[in-house]
Amino acid sequence: MAQTYKWRNTPDILARIIDGNEITTWRSQRVTLKPNEACMFIINGQLSPVFSDQNINQIGGGFPRFLASILKATAVDRRVVFGMTGPFDLAVPFSTQSQSGLKFQGHVRMRLQLMKEDLPKVLNYFVNHSPVLTRTSLARLLYEHVNQRLIASTFSACTDETSFRDEAFQSHFAMKAEMLLRPQLASLGLTLLGAYLVPQRTSLETVNLHRSNQTHALEQERINAEVTQHAISLRQSTALRQIECEVEVARAKIRGDQTLEAEAALTSLRRLEAVLRSEDERKIRLNLEKERSHSIRMKAAMEMFQLVQESKRSRESTN
Amino acid sequence: MIYFRNQLHYGLKMVFTPIDALPYLRGLQAVLAGYEGYTKGKRRAADQAVRNELVRAARRTRNHITNIHDAAFVLGRHELAQSAKRCCSSIDAFVEDVSKASSGVTHSFLSGQRVMKNGDQKRLIRHDYEVITLVTKATNLANAAERQLGSNQDPVEVEQLVKRCQQMVTSSAGFFSERTMMLDGLRQKKRRK
Numbered sequence: 001m002a003q004t005y006k007w008r009n010t011p012d013i014l015a016r017i018i019d020g021n022e023i024t025t026w027r028s029q030r031v032t033l034k035p036n037e038a039c040m041f042i043i044n045g046q047l048s049p050v051f052s053d054q055n056i057n058q059i060g061g062g063f064p065r066f067l068a069s070i071l072k073a074t075a076v077d078r079r080v081v082f083g084m085t086g087p088f089d090l091a092v093p094f095s096t097q098s099q100s101g102l103k104f105q106g107h108v109r110m111r112l113q114l115m116k117e118d119l120p121k122v123l124n125y126f127v128n129h130s131p132v133l134t135r136t137s138l139a140r141l142l143y144e145h146v147n148q149r150l151i152a153s154t155f156s157a158c159t160d161e162t163s164f165r166d167e168a169f170q171s172h173f174a175m176k177a178e179m180l181l182r183p184q185l186a187s188l189g190l191t192l193l194g195a196y197l198v199p200q201r202t203s204l205e206t207v208n209l210h211r212s213n214q215t216h217a218l219e220q221e222r223i224n225a226e227v228t229q230h231a232i233s234l235r236q237s238t239a240l241r242q243i244e245c246e247v248e249v250a251r252a253k254i255r256g257d258q259t260l261e262a263e264a265a266l267t268s269l270r271r272l273e274a275v276l277r278s279e280d281e282r283k284i285r286l287n288l289e290k291e292r293s294h295s296i297r298m299k300a301a302m303e304m305f306q307l308v309q310e311s312k313r314s315r316e317s318t319n
Numbered sequence: 320m321i322y323f324r325n326q327l328h329y330g331l332k333m334v335f336t337p338i339d340a341l342p343y344l345r346g347l348q349a350v351l352a353g354y355e356g357y358t359k360g361k362r363r364a365a366d367q368a369v370r371n372e373l374v375r376a377a378r379r380t381r382n383h384i385t386n387i388h389d390a391a392f393v394l395g396r397h398e399l400a401q402s403a404k405r406c407c408s409s410i411d412a413f414v415e416d417v418s419k420a421s422s423g424v425t426h427s428f429l430s431g432q433r434v435m436k437n438g439d440q441k442r443l444i445r446h447d448y449e450v451i452t453l454v455t456k457a458t459n460l461a462n463a464a465e466r467q468l469g470s471n472q473d474p475v476e477v478e479q480l481v482k483r484c485q486q487m488v489t490s491s492a493g494f495f496s497e498r499t500m501m502l503d504g505l506r507q508k509k510r511r512k
Contacts, residue, residue, distance in 0.1 A: 035419050053367075085418070113411075116418070117378070175400050179389045193411050 005029040005059055007082040008037075014088065014114065015122045015133040020060040020078035021069075028062025030055065036086035038116045042079040042123075050119050052085065083122055087113040087193055092139050094151040098158045106199035108146055108177070112190045121189030142184065150180050154197075161204040164197070173197050351451075357440045369447045373417045373495070376454040380484065381410045383461035387468055387481060399478045406461075406485035413492040420499060442501055450495050457487035 003025065007016050020041075023029055032055050033039050039056060041048035058065070059080055068074045091107045098104065114122065125133055129141070154173055158164055177195035185192050201209065351368050388403035464480035 087415075115378070115414075117374070171401060172397070175388070175392045175397070175404065178385075178404065179392050182385070182389075191411075194408070 002028045002030040002057060003061070005031045007031065007080075008084065012134045012136065013084070013132055014135060014138065015081065015083040015119075015125070017079055017081045017123070017126045017131045018060075020080055023060030024066075025061035026063055026066075028058045028065065029060050030057045031059055031082075032056075036084060038083045038085050038114075038119050040081045040083075040119050042077070042081065043075045044077050047120055050116050052116055081119060081122060081126075083114050083116075083119045083189075085114050085116050085119075087111055088135065090135055090139055090142075091198075092142050092146045094147050096147065096151045096155045098155050102158070102161055102202065102204075104151075104155050104158075104164070104199055104202065106197065108151070108195060109198050110177070110181075110195045111193040112185065113193055114190055118189035118191070121187065125188050138188075142181075145181070145184050150177055153180075161202045164199060170196055357443055365447075369451070370417050370420065372451060373454055373491075374414055376451070376458050377410050377414050377417070377488070380454070380458045380461045380488065381407055381414075383458070383465045384410065384481065384484065387461075387465050387477065390468055391474075396474050399474055399481070402478050402481045402485070406481050406488065409485050409488045409492070413488050413495070416492050416495060420495070421502060439501065443498070446494075446498055446501065450491060450498070453487060453491040453494060457484050457491060460484040460487060 005023075007013075007018065031039065033052050035053045038050050038052040040050045060078075065074060088111070090110045090112055092110065093105075093107045095103075095105045122133065125141075129137065154176060155164075163169055174195050178192060181192055181195070351372050354365060354368055357365050384403050384406045388400050388407065391397070391399035391403060460480055461484045464477050464484060467480065468474075468477045
């Protein structure tokens, strides 16, 4: 049972060359090439066709191969080149100065592709470099070429800090990059699909940005102040109105209290009047009762007096 | 010892190349040695051969257009250089379309593909022939444009040729996408009546 060999474990890897004789596993290694991957064998220095989009069952290892190597029935030198054939982006940093002393920094963004048919040309890289081609190593390789050949000549004629942002400059840069980088990239088997410049902020742009930020902050402050003033006036009018309302309420309350007090006083007066009236009535009744009893007693006394007088007169008459 | 898996079994019925498609087949064989149409066991190989030929022709076209681009840029004819760049972008897109196009899978029984019939073969062979003819025309146009630029002809004519080449490449890309629809048709199982 074959083991799956992984030639690319990070997306940073673009191509790799391996020595097939260094794969010394008991189980043979196989690889499945996706449509954006390509593979090529170099057997005893001879290039095989480029394969893609298929299974390759034995790229190294396995007992039969071990046996064949003992019997000297295998190739002496056996290498496998893998490559990623899809388009990829590469950022190469740059730093340069124009003739007028303006400093420019940033990076060149390139879209490159390793065509399947160009896979053998990657060997030009592996001759002088490590057996793994990554984006980082490619950017490092192209750094000087991009800076000296492309960037320096592009910015040498740049007189102001505003022209390099427009479409004409970018278009001109893309065409120049296409022309100047092609030989270098073609020697590595890479095709340049497009390039554009990503400059950082220049000093003038920084000043303009600062001015714009300050103007913006000032405008923001003005708006804030206006809003605050409006809020204060609103709050003031609300407070005044609230005070008025409270005064009105207090007045109304005072009025209401006075009314209540007057009512209470009136009630007490009425109650007092009633008490006094009842006392008067009682006194009158008592006086009347007293007068009546006095008159009754007087009448009874008078009757008794008359009785006494009559008896007296009768006695006198009898005498 | 290196060996590769070759699992090209498409169906149980043997399908022959239709006689109607023979002229196209001969035309393709003039360009692609060993092209035998989509017979049993050759379907994937034929598809790969056609696509490789399309990519090769497109790259030839691109090389011509690239030369025009560089020459126009050096001469200061930026409009022509920009046209060439746009044409290159179209060619790159076409190459991507071709190299990443679906070609079906090997096991038709498991994938649900129906068996390729003579009508399908005829359509595919004719389509291959026409796409390759279109791309070849684009290559010829690019070649003519470069020749005209080299002979100091009117740059407007060169630009027109480049634009026609771009149009031809775009048409080829559009025409090639029809092939995917044909292959998709093979994936659909027969409708039961």
